[in-house]
Amino acid sequence: MTMGEEVLFVDRRVKFIYNGVAQVALPQPEQTPFEQDLNLFILQNGNYGHHNMSSQKVISTAIETATHTLFEQNFVPWKFHPRHSNFEPAMNASCTYIRTVHLEQTDVDPANVTKPLAGDVDESYSLSIATDGQVTITAASSIGIAHGLTTFTQLFYKHSSGSVYTPYTPVDITDAPMFQHRGLNMDVSRVWYSPADVIRMIDALAYNKFNRLHLHITDAQSWPLEIPALPMLAEKGSYREGLTYSPSTMAYIQDYGASRGVEVILEIDMPGHTSSIAYSYPELIAAFNEKDWSKYAAEPPSGTLKLNSTAVTNFLDTLFDDLLPRVLPYSSYFHTGGDEVNVNAYTLDDTVRSNDTAILQPLMQAFVDRAHAKVRAAGLTPIAWEEMLLTWNLTLGSDVVIQTWQSDEAVAETVSKGHKALVGNYNYWQYYPYNDYCAPLHNWRVMYAYDPLNGVPANLTHLVLGGEVHIWSEQTDPVNIDRQVWPRACAAAEVLWSGAKDEQGQNRSQITASPRLSEMRERLVARGIGAEPIQMPFCTQNGTQCAL
Amino acid sequence: MTMGEEVLFVDRRVKFIYNGVAQVALPQPEQTPFEQDLNLFILQNGNYGHHNMSSQKVISTAIETATHTLFEQNFVPWKFHPRHSNFEPAMNASCTYIRTVHLEQTDVDPANVTKPLAGDVDESYSLSIATDGQVTITAASSIGIAHGLTTFTQLFYKHSSGSVYTPYTPVDITDAPMFQHRGLNMDVSRVWYSPADVIRMIDALAYNKFNRLHLHITDAQSWPLEIPALPMLAEKGSYREGLTYSPSTMAYIQDYGASRGVEVILEIDMPGHTSSIAYSYPELIAAFNEKDWSKYAAEPPSGTLKLNSTAVTNFLDTLFDDLLPRVLPYSSYFHTGGDEVNVNAYTLDDTVRSNDTAILQPLMQAFVDRAHAKVRAAGLTPIAWEEMLLTWNLTLGSDVVIQTWQSDEAVAETVSKGHKALVGNYNYWQYYPYNDYCAPLHNWRVMYAYDPLNGVPANLTHLVLGGEVHIWSEQTDPVNIDRQVWPRACAAAEVLWSGAKDEQGQNRSQITASPRLSEMRERLVARGIGAEPIQMPFCTQNGTQCAL
Incomplete structure (x- = not known):
């Protein structure tokens, strides 16, 4: 250049x-x-x-x-x-x-x-x-x-x-980009975002050369996704009438992304993070909204799809048959989730009644096999959270992309098993650390310091497809999402596009990055994105003087 | 009730x-x-x-x-x-x-x-x-x-x-309120805020029954306050033409606050935090913008008013004679600052050439005595930061209100010397801890946990007038100030109005506070204040279930 x-x-x-x-x-x-x-x-x-x-x-x-x-x-x-x-x-x-x-x-x-x-x-x-x-x-x-x-x-x-x-x-x-998958994972379930909020995010992503928007579209707290074949799901599972995504709205969002180089990937997280299904189909969910939730889930409300249930199988068949054909025109992926499954919840599952992983593991294998078979049959490639591979030790198809989030070791372990991996270590790239979602924001410097290839053997780096930053919505909604994500995600965008190391193999200089990031912030604000300042004007007016 | x-x-x-x-x-x-x-x-x-x-x-x-x-x-x-x-x-x-x-x-x-x-x-x-x-x-x-x-x-x-x-x-x-002084200290020097931003803040303060807006209106980074008798100050010291506060704008802001029960208090921080004066009157400032700034100041640019200079005395006389009559209609206070004076800067002060506090202390006493005499002569009561009393051990008039910020001990020490005190321990009530202004936000729970009377002997609590929360502008500007301040400042507002302890003498319950604070947040958003969410709708829809 x-x-x-x-x-x-x-x-x-x-x-x-x-x-x-x-x-x-x-x-x-x-x-x-x-x-x-x-x-x-x-x-x-x-x-x-x-x-x-x-x-x-x-x-x-x-x-x-x-x-x-x-x-x-x-x-x-x-x-x-x-x-x-x-x-x-x-x-x-x-x-x-x-x-x-x-x-x-x-x-x-x-x-x-x-x-x-x-x-x-x-x-x-x-x-x-x-x-x-x-x-x-x-x-x-x-x-x-x-x-x-x-x-x-x-x-x-x-x-x-x-x-x-x-x-x-x-x-x-x-x-040219170093990594092929450069995404943001946006939680539109814990809080509902208007289509205008989502397309504003797509605009900002495209402007930063991100090429994936992963919508974490259902979770325990609400089910905003309308499934015409299962109309009660959103009717009862949404927070409020109107706080849903209709098929036409979804198509608009998917199309809006596609025409801007941002592939919209949908995730239905399962079998955990599904308690919002219980508002419409209570018979499918075990351990729903237990008062002593911390025993059964990472945050309230607890609940998980039953693991050995024909009713669940039928429900998922209907769900996939309805949804996946509407995914296919706009994406080659479908994300079946799989994070944070709590084994204690299955002690309250009348189809299992056990928290013994020796009993649960084969059932989980069958559950995921069925889901991934449906995804493949619809012409799509499955993505799953790392726990399915690394915690549950499932045997997954070689096509399955593993989204890691807990550590650098998870990336190395995933690629050593021959799987393609997405990175996004939550100690660097997640806005709220999971164990304390009321804890501090991650400063842009922490995000910038993250190397997606850390600990990955040189002969396996080709399996690291890229990564995603995460915006969970425990303390984020349309009022503050812009400033939660931007400009910090710009730092991740640069790492994903240009790599964490410079031409000399050194970590990129945070000193030279700060004016660049400050200028990008002003460009985002000019576009109507409420990105935070990272420096006061005294600093931006004086080069790198403040960036020690 | x-x-x-x-x-x-x-x-x-x-x-x-x-x-x-x-x-x-x-x-x-x-x-x-x-x-x-x-x-x-x-x-x-x-x-x-x-x-x-x-x-x-x-x-x-x-x-x-x-x-x-x-x-x-x-x-x-x-x-x-x-x-x-x-x-x-x-x-x-x-x-x-x-x-x-x-x-x-x-x-x-x-x-x-x-x-x-x-x-x-x-x-x-x-x-x-x-x-x-x-x-x-x-x-x-x-x-x-x-x-x-x-x-x-x-x-x-x-x-x-x-x-x-x-x-x-x-x-x-x-x-009825427990404390008489319930304020926000807003830094409008490191970043310029439009009058519309300031009156939006006054609206939000009044709505939370705060009764003081302390404008930290000048600092090292910029001098936005127009002083007609010293026109070069803002003309050269502002960040940009137009990013200034004219006398009529100030009067509008002061009047807007007064008619809403929010007394606007101005601070000209001195003798430190004054380097922006050097853009117009370089002869008044020692150690201006030294490259090795950390030796001479807490953040760039370094610089301090000379401590034994007739030119400085004359300058301040002109400044006070111009400004204070415009304060008097709207406030009974004037804040002369006094925090974070760096003694090393005086080694570069040609009127002193020493960092020996034995030499500097009498000069500082004279400096502050002159300033406070001018304030009193204008019919106003001086406020000063705690360092003048506690670090420099100055003898201050009994009328002087001491604004503490570094510790609970500072409050106890101030009142034990017979002075009225304002609280606002930066470990609880400041948005960016001073030593690392890029560090995390302070969560509302930390703010809520602060007791203004902690460590204050029972017979001296009457000297604690109240306190202030602080919004410094190192990483805050008009785009994100609403989210930085609200709703966390609501927690401080409640402590200042109702006290940190409930009727049983216990710390107020954070569990019962969270729905209250979430509702207040929605009321602020309805008023056009971009306050952050503290919980997701699942939590607000379920009482205190998430507030463990």
């Missing part, structure tokens, strides 16, 4: 040429209300099951987003220059303007470009900006072009006059 | 009768933009120095706020009832409505009712709501009436139909 010090402005009527074809600029509404979009989406697609994604849609969306970002969501960078300094470039007749951006896609997209398995899509890109205003973004895939456009916008600032400029030309960037 | 279980509604045309006189309802704008208000304020008052406060204004403002709160900023309390339960009262022809609220003030307000010294105003009130809709608030002062109206609004909920009701009648409340 090289960047110079010449100034270039962008013409407000800048044209985008994609593989030689000028792209039609869409009229930009000031803000797109979710309802309006949703209606439009349903209108265009006829019904929620119809998948209408294309490389052209990815490109069009990326151009639309880049234009909106450059001209409507930009910021004057006064915080990054000495106080009362004259930091803005002079504007006069001799200014050079960018009038055209050339987008050159070198390969044809794979059919699953918006719902890849890890590694299916080449996300790399190169970006050059010449001092005469020539701009070219080259990539193998439409997603790579989109990443290039995102980077392009991040080189520009708003001028007090309203113009948009970059002080960094000539620019020559060649860029 | 007694509260029943009968339901009462409020008529939208409810009348307020104050001492027998019906109050004229003002037309309520949906929202009052700050600029519009400011223009109106300047128009009405002719110039910023004119003080136009009266008991009538306090009453009118309280009625206006109560009406707006009841009908425009209320909330449907679904989170506090079991899921899908029918918790709302039936509406029919036999509902009883409140049509009149009687406000009975029994004493004439003291002249300084809106700018009292601690103890000058009787803030107690009683509130009764009969099941037939009769409402009476009785208080000795207009401020007491305002508190009664605030409590009144907090008994009501919004009905899905849009009506407003209370399920708690009959109500019989007699209430």
Whole structure:
């Protein structure tokens, strides 16, 4: 990557040429209300099951987003220059303007470009900006072009006059991600988030080149996901009428992510974390809402799907048959959960009546085998939490991706068993440590210090697909989620994209990271994301002086 | 306090009768933009120095706020009832409505009712709501009436139909604060907050019956306070043009607080924390912005007013002569700071050239004596940080209020020397512990556990005037300040109003506090304050089940 010090402005009527074809600029509404979009989406697609994604849609969306970002969501960078300094470039007749951006896609997209398995899509890109205003973004895939456009916008600032400029030309960037799975796990069960909250999160994720949004969509506390074949589930299991996700809403969210390179992955956590099913189907849940909950669960309410029950099997068949066909157009994965199963709950399970793992383990094996068979039959790849492999010692298909969360050792152990792994050690990348969910936030420095490959043998690093940061909702809701996640997740995004080590094999410098992260925070705020400040203006105005 | 279980509604045309006189309802704008208000304020008052406060204004403002709160900023309390339960009262022809609220003030307000010294105003009130809709608030002062109206609004909920009701009648409340000084210290120097941010904070403070807003208005990082006699101070010392507080803006803020029972107290911290003066008057500051800042200050940039300089004396005379007359209409206090003076900085002070406290201490005594004499001459009472008394062992006038912050011992030591004390141990009540300002937030439980009288001998408790919570701005700005302060400051508000111990002398139950605090959080959010959740809806829907 090289960047110079010449100034270039962008013409407000800048044209985008994609593989030689000028792209039609869409009229930009000031803000797109979710309802309006949703209606439009349903209108265009006829019904929620119809998948209408294309490389052209990815490109069009990326151009639309880049234009909106450059001209409507930009910021004057006064915080990054000495106080009362004259930091803005002079504007006069001799200014050079960018009038055209050339987008050159070198390969044809794979059919699953918006719902890849890890590694299916080449996300790399190169970006050059010449001092005469020539701009070219080259990539193998439409997603790579989109990443290039995102980077392009991040080189520009708003001028007090309203113009948009970059002080960094000539620019020559060649860029590619180190990890293929770069995600956020968002808990939309303990608290309900509006579709507008979720798509705001997708916008922020895409802007940070995350490519997965894992929705932890059901849990013990509420069941917001509407399942038309099992209507009582959400009707009784939601917190309140209206606090649910309908199939059309889900399709809108999935489609919104897909067209921005963010694959939406759904998780139905099981067999634990399912007590909200008891509001509609009490006969399926053991140990529901026991007063002495800490004996049966990590937090209230306790409850788990019965482990040896035909009724549960039938219920899950109905659930999967209804839900998975609506997942398939938008994702190649389905997450069956599997964390924190409490064996004591099965002492109250009339189909088991035991907490002896020798009895429980074969039942769990059968339970998970059935679930994963359904997932595969629907054309999807299963993901499961680490406990299924490492605590319960289940034999899982080699296709199953294991999401680790408890330690670095869990990653090493998972890949040593030949499984693909996702990282996200909760000591670094989870917003609330599980054993004390009222405990402090994890500072961005802790997140930045995390190496996904820590302790992984060199010959097995290819099995580490990437990782996810986690936002659980015990003390988070729509009012504060932006500031809980951002800008700290930017630190994880950088580790997942560029790796934890720099070119010299050293941990990346937190000193040089702090101004970068502060600028990213201002860019997020300009986009309507309520990201926290990590430094006061005195620090941002003085380089790295405060970052000792 | 007694509260029943009968339901009462409020008529939208409810009348307020104050001492027998019906109050004229003002037309309520949906929202009052700050600029519009400011223009109106300047128009009405002719110039910023004119003080136009009266008991009538306090009453009118309280009625206006109560009406707006009841009908425009209320909330449907679904989170506090079991899921899908029918918790709302039936509406029919036999509902009883409140049509009149009687406000009975029994004493004439003291002249300084809106700018009292601690103890000058009787803030107690009683509130009764009969099941037939009769409402009476009785208080000795207009401020007491305002508190009664605030409590009144907090008994009501919004009905899905849009009506407003209370399920708690009959109500019989007699209430009075334990501590006279209940404040928030807000750092508006490290980060600039718009006047709209500050008055939003005043609204939230008044709603929690805080009665002081201490503005830490200048510090090392920026000098946002415009001083017309020293115009370069803010012109050069602010972060950016426009990020300043003009005299008319300050008067607007002070007046806004005064009419809501929140006395705005200004602090010019000195002699440390003054390096922003060096941008305009470099000759007054020693050790300005030393690279090796940790030798000379607790955080960058280092710098301190010279300790034996006629130029500094003249500068401060000019500053005080300009500023203090604009404080006097709105406050009886002026805070001269005095925390964290670093003795090493004086080795670089050409008027001293020493870090020997034997040399520095008499100079500091003279420095503070001069400052406090100016404050007294302006008709104000000085406040100083604990270090001036306890670290520097200065002899201070008996009128000087000492603001402690480092320990409970500091409180005990201060009162044992016969001084009035403010509490606010930073291990409990400060948002960022000073030695590591990137460290975790203090959870509300820690704040709630703080006893202002801990370690204070029983015969000296009368000297503990109250205390303040602190919001420093190293990692806080307008985007996240609401979440940083609220609802945790509500816990401090309760301790300051009701004391840390219950009627049995036990620490107040955190279990019974959590639903109360969660409800208060929803009320704040309904008022446009971005307060954090402390629990998920599963917990609030189930009483104290999660609060173990």
